[in-house]
Amino acid sequence: MTIPGIPLLLQAIVNGILMGGVYGLIAVGLTLIFGVMNIINFAHGAFMMLGMYATYWLYVLLGIDPYLSLLLTIPLLFIVGLLIERFLIAQVLDAPGHNQLLLTLGISLFIENFAICLWSPNFRTLEIPYLQNVVNIGTVMISIPKVIAFLSAIIFTALLYYFLKKTDMGKAIRAASEEKEGALTVGINLKKIYYVAFGIGAACVGAAGTVIAPFFYVNPHVGGIFVIVAFVVVVLGGMGNFIGAFFAGLIIGLAESVGAAFVPGQVKQFIIYFIFILVLLFKPEGLFGRSNE
Amino acid sequence: MIILKVNDFNKAFGGLQAIKDFSFELEKGEILGIIGPNGAGKTTLFNLISGFYSPDTGTALFKGEDVTGLRPYQLCKRGLARTFQIPQLFTNLTVLENVRIGSYSRITSSREATQEALRILDTVGLYEKRNELASVLSIGHRKNMELAKALATGPELILLDEVVAGLNPKETDTIIEHIIRIQKQGITVLLIEHVMKAIMSLSNRIIVIHYGKNIAEGRPGKISKDPKVIEAYLGEEYVFSKSR
Amino acid sequence: MSSTTQYTRNILVIVVAGFILIILPHFIGDYYIHMATMILLYGYLGLAWNILGGYAGQFSFGHAAFFGVGAFTSTLLQLNIGVNPWIGMFLAGIAGMLLGLFIGALCFRYGLRGPYFALAMLALAEMLRLLAVQWMTVKYPLGINIPINTDSFWNFQFDKKAPYYYIMLFMTAAALYLTHIIEVKRIGSYFKAIRENEAAAESLGINLFKYKLLAMAISSFLTAMGGTFYAQYYLIVDEEAAFGVNGSIEILLGPIIGGAGTVFGPVLGAGVLECLSEVTRDVFEGYGGVHLMVYGVILVITIIFLPEGILGGLQLIFRKLKKRGRRH
Amino acid sequence: MKEKSKDSQTGKVDRRTFLKTAGMAGVAVSTMGFPAVLRGAAPKEILIGSIHPTTGWCAYDGTCAAQGVQLAIDLKNAAGGIKSMGGAKLKVLLKDSQSKPKVGEAAAQKLIRDGCVALMGCFNSPVTLVTTKVAERKGIPHLITIAVADEILQRGFKYTFRSQPDTQDMSEGTCKYVRHLSDKFKKDIKTASIMHINGFGAVIANKVEKLAPQYGLEIIGKVSYNFGAADLTTEISKLKGMNADVILDCGYLADGILKIKTYNDMKVEPKGGIIGAANGAFSNKAMVKQLGRLSEFLMDTNYFYNPKSPLAEKVIKEYNKRFTKVIFQSHVAPTFDAALVLIDALERSGTTDPKKLRDAIAKTSLKDHVMTGGPIEFDSTGQNKNAIANLLQVQKRTVKLVMPKEYAVTDPVYPIPSWSSKT
């Protein structure tokens, strides 16, 4: 363990917050799915990978600006999520939780290897000419793509908040996530709610993939890097609580980034799991509670 | 001899005082009925006595020993068994396995436990169903099995939570017979019941609970004539409709 | 059919199956012996998982933690202070069990259940993996090698494949027997009661905490011994093979596919999965990830159509047939 | 048919093949016989087993490595097969190891059972440790591809050979070249810090740390990170804060891409530059293609093909013709060479008898090969005595060999220009 200097700490904090926003955005979709359907979705990382590839190919083949491609990746991932729920997940909604979990695992195995077949296992990166910039404030380097990703995370979380808060469909999703029988009595079609929610969850992580792509690399297995961290974030934020997930993302991002300033790289991830187990044991409802409020 | 003595139980959930200063005594060998409107706190009281909840204040003495705050399994080992209002089955196990789990609480050998379970199944009339999965039983059989599970633990005091609710008259009569036989074996019975016929004919004594409080106590005949009880339990409308 | 004839028949089946399994290595080549050993190993690990996950209903998503602790314990004891691997295997079991008791006491004390327990176990395995990576950086960056020793039972090293097969056959048979004992004794009934309904179990005198811990102790002990076998078989232990998420998944997939909470389900499931993985790899070799795609599809189909595993599904069909027979 | 069979063994799958495969998958159950047909069991074929990870995280590198083997065999077949055996054709059976020892062992057993005369593989050290043991027990020669662990050759195995430089060569090379650069360009480099990934990176880091003092280098700090790290900003800030004269960097491709981007973002520019030590990314064509401008002037100590060898030139041309999806990169050259060793031994011994083949391999003295360094000759452990590490630099989007002098195609651009000056 080393004692870091102030510039390093500042850098770690800024970077941690930016990365945390990204973790938050990934987890928001996951937590929505969990809240509504009580399913731990292991295919979440695969969805993110699909989002990244969509962005990559739209840029490489059609020259569509990565951030503009959100307009396509979001609906695309929404449809992918919707279809997967409709035809696969819906079959096991009454099965025990571990069967649902293994089903999503099978799905992710399929999608990731499908990507290997289709796009080869190459590592690819997106270089956007106008985005090579970083801003330096004092000694602190701030990466513009990460800032954009962070802002997108806030915007998407806010949009989702607005959607769930203000629209009838959003209210129906919230209603279904807390009282299924009540939802049935007012004429909500639960099956529809499930695939819409799953679609939105997939769309969120697809959007995350898009905004991550400019500063990360694209590979069939890239989702795996983020998905386990996303589980930690979901539990920390309170399963089903998506605003909580966003803030929990910030906490994990900070813990990881600042932790790395003190301890070797391997141990920084150890800290995350340590926090995770402590929260599970002592505050299983998460730091921000289960409710959507 | 007093087998169970409850002193000033209090239990609140959030802001709601579910049980308030509740005290009573139970004589060994008697059948005591507890009645009260839905939501009056009957099941909460059962959960407190059987250890699923611990009281905020108050104590419970079982066979003269302070058992306040003990877990259900500890109470079970001391001879206090209970049934649940909605039968709590081991769904994917057979009827025999369900009941045998009860007899295991005092018999380690699986052969002897099986024999004991079969014996009890025979007494409650479920012997024929012993190899069926619990999940396919009818409601009547479920109630019987619930009773059998509790009996299998070899209790001195048994808490029965609405054992005849939902049963037809014939099934009700069989259960009543079982309960009388249980009492004859020297087991003390504490009973919650909605079906008045059952409780009036069975109980030696009745306690009326209303809004978590013990509002009346006495022989069945006396209780059913107590206007306070009638009003609390059956609603003013009953009084009103009778007078009309 | 009377229970005695059924009993005789069961004994007969076991004797015949046992005989076939014992003479098997004399008729097949090393490749198939290896495959059979792997089926037995994952069957064995599945049986170990099954006691906690299948019988007691505590779904662990991190059994690699015990597997890895087992592999590391015996290996490090052997390399550093020359402990014989057989003794190491026993000590590994103890180490795995201690870890199991520790994490179990924490989880069960605070009432973690369902997905929360599963994720806690996943986190435990990941924590151990990261610790292993960090610790191995200095001395064993690419994994710990067990030096090759002369072929002898005492050394737990053999030039031929068959002895490994027999060791694993013995371990699996022992685990099967143990599962059978658990199944018919009080302890198994208690585990199942906890799985089915905790409130009812507790009201019938079952100390939930004690029995969950007991299941955890047996399960982690056996799993850790499996870890030692793995280390001795390959003579290499690295953190990914020991503690990786994939390891946890491989351990639990067998019981889930074969039938959790049944005696033979885990072995059946391991057999089906190992063969499936080999066959798809063989048939679709060379097409990038096609073999894993097919594997994924078959997994998805199995989970949708056989939610209670192969044995569970068979039992269901059997029961339906029996009922129909009775009605007519 | 021929073309199909080629695809089936290289892991290269284009869209057309894929669709075909997907279609075939549907009928696979009814026509389980088809793979045998696909493999076209022609008589008198010499089978060679190739075990590489073609799925999972190592799929990219594993596929490149597998293609090196495939290419060497294909070229030999095109040139008329093994002449000493009457023009016998060679055939590669590729198996996916999924980077798992368990799968690797099954693959090795199966390949040997199916009659392979030698095994090649397996990229990952843990898998290779297992497959070499299988080969040794069976008395089948095993040529190592890429796997670096010293332990593989420290077990007294008779059938295991490695033609590429080992970690010792790489670590020594790194220190040596840093010293050279410092002396040649008068940069007075005294201190170094190391950035490394776990596993293989840690091996290199430990060795470099041990060797550095001999070359007048003081290692003032090591920063490690894990495979699959999502972000390395803090780690690199830490590294930057150490202010060493030179940063030595060791890792794989994926994390390398991430690191280079972050080095650029943070303008990490020690006076001696950032130099790769057996780095999987810094001299990787895939990285150059992906990162473009940022890749310019990156330096790395690594194995490499001999740019002055006509054979290498031909190989690259052939490679680029065949494999469009994966780029020719440093992994291909050593695996190609390993296959050449095997072909050479088959040619010389004129037999597939494993014992004789093994003896032939042990006596190898192969001058005409793709990699730099002298003739391939194995010492008693099976390590190539004459393998060397090279200093490479990306110049004008091409990885160029800049040291040692005898193989160099150009001079190093040193000191490495600043990030912002790169175009």
Add this chain to the structure above:
Amino acid sequence: MSFLKADEINVQYEDMHVLQEVTMEIDQQKIVTIVGANGAGKTTFLKTIAGILRPTSGEIRFLGDRIDHLYPHKIVEKGLVRIPEGRKIFPSLSVLENLELGSYLPKPKAKRPESLEKVFFLFPVLKERSKQLAGTLSGGEQQMLAIGRGIMSLPRLLMLDEPSLGLAPVLVREIFRSVREINKQGTTILLVEQNVFTALDLAHDGYVLENGRIVLKGKSKDLLHNEHIKEAFLGI
């Protein structure tokens, strides 16, 4: 053509018979009550009409159309609205949001403002608390909210499952008053109650369910004085 007719329906649940040959006819504009002990099958019957459970045999017709195969939301669309036992309101949504969700379907949504006014007139307390989270309401208020939410769906048949459960007598009176009021405004009511005498007193027609079968039916005033009922429910 009757308003709602259930014809010899059987419902099985995990191999267990819960309803057996239940036939019931409900006339428009009436209040019909089903009484019976815990577990007699009353809730199951309501759930079956609402499409949550499927009958194994028999048919249910609403204004002549068969509805027993429809999804729950389609049945709500037809105007058959159930207010479940235990209210099942959405605790972390506000009172207003709860009510709005009552008019989730297109047809009721078009009339949302009018319906809202109607609910607030019936239960002024809900208007006062419209911004509050539903979970913070008292038991009685929650029951009012559940009924209000039902009204928002523009029911033609309102099915109430144990609305008096756990409520103090004064509140029970209040709830029953509102039920009568809703009925007066033209909505048919199907009421399931354990509070036998109050329910029979309110209803026009009554059915007694025992162990999944209908054992008695008739005008509720007649049932009120039926000896069997007195015996069964009061033990006198």
